[in-house]
Amino acid sequence: MIDLYYWTTPNGHKITLFLEESGLDYQIKPINISRGEQFEPSFLKISPNNRMPAIVDANPVDGGEPIAIFESGAILLYLADKTQTFIPQDLRGRNECLQWLFWQMGGLGPMAGQNHHFVQYAPEKLPYAIERYVKETSRLYGVLNKHLSDGRDFICGNQYTIADMACYPWVVPHERQQQDMAKFPALAKWFTRIHDRPATVKAYEIATEINQNKTVDEESKKILFGQDASSVR
Template sequence: MIDLYYWPTPNGHKITLFLEEASLSYEIKPVNIGRGEQFEPDFLKIAPNNRMPAIVDHAPIGGGEPIPIFESGAILLYLADKTQLFLPSDFRQRWVALQWLFWQMGGLGPMAGQNHHFVQYAPERIPYAMDRYVNETSRLYGVLNKHLSDGRAYVAGQDYSIADMAIYPWIVPHVRQQQDLNDFAALKAWFERIAARPATIAAYKVGETVSTKPTVDDEAKKILFGQTAKTVR
């Protein structure tokens, strides 16, 4: 059994995508980040960066004490290693998948996240910041679209992988990111292919059972957007 500390955000959806695809037993432990539950002492023992998702694997390979893992990319790698699923065994294709996993973690996620912040939530509309992150999101969509334009079904080739699971949830809010998928034909086909997978549908239904309310409201803004080093002391 795996405990999944979760809220239905792009990073949270990454992990339910894997767990549903692999048919692993898991229990959702909701962490309402809009109400500050990520600062609870018990959660910080698992995820010291006060961010979800995080997992606790109660049946790790080799037995022994439960293993806690934080950071969504690390969780995907851990689950792929545990199950021997969704990470190519071929050396070259494995490294294609890993490069694109880190591309999402270091590029698409942070840039789209800043896009969301300045376009949707910032108390002041700052045209330079909005244009900066909308344009960078567009550039990243273009990079992925070009990569997918050689006929591959998925990011690492013809097989679905953790790279796809990491990227897909950050494309779901493309309208909020001011991106038109019709401008990216190969990306759009890839997106629709993943959206139709039964496990993708199941994963997003899990999210709906946890919350369908906006994560960011006026109360949440005070919690999510005012953090400093003092927050974690």
């Protein structure tokens, strides 16, 4: 059994996408980040960065003690290696998959995250910051669109992998990110292909069951956007 420490955000969806595809046994432990549950000492032992997602796998393949993992990219890789699914098993395919996984973790995720922050949540509308992150999001969409333009169905060719699962939830909010999907035709087709998978539908249904209230209120903003080193002492 895998315990998934989860809230209904793009980084959380990455892991429900995998778990729903794989059929692994799991249970969700909601961590309501808008109410500060990510600072509970018991959660920080699992995820010292006070961020979800995180998992605890009670049955690791080495047969040892339960293992705790934080960082969504590390979790996807762990689950793919555990099940030997959703990651190519040959050297070149695996490396292509890891490059795009790391591209998402270091590029698309953080840049689209800042886009969300300055476009939607910042108390002041700062044109320089908005333009910087909307343009960088557009550049990254362009990179992925170009990669997908050679007729491949998924990032690693015809196999649906953890690279797709990492990227997809960050393209779901394309409208809020001020991106026009009509400008990215190969990306738009890839998006629909993943959107229509039964496991994707289920993952997003689970999100709606767990959290009907998607609004970020003033209390949440204080918790999420006021952190500094004193928050983690």
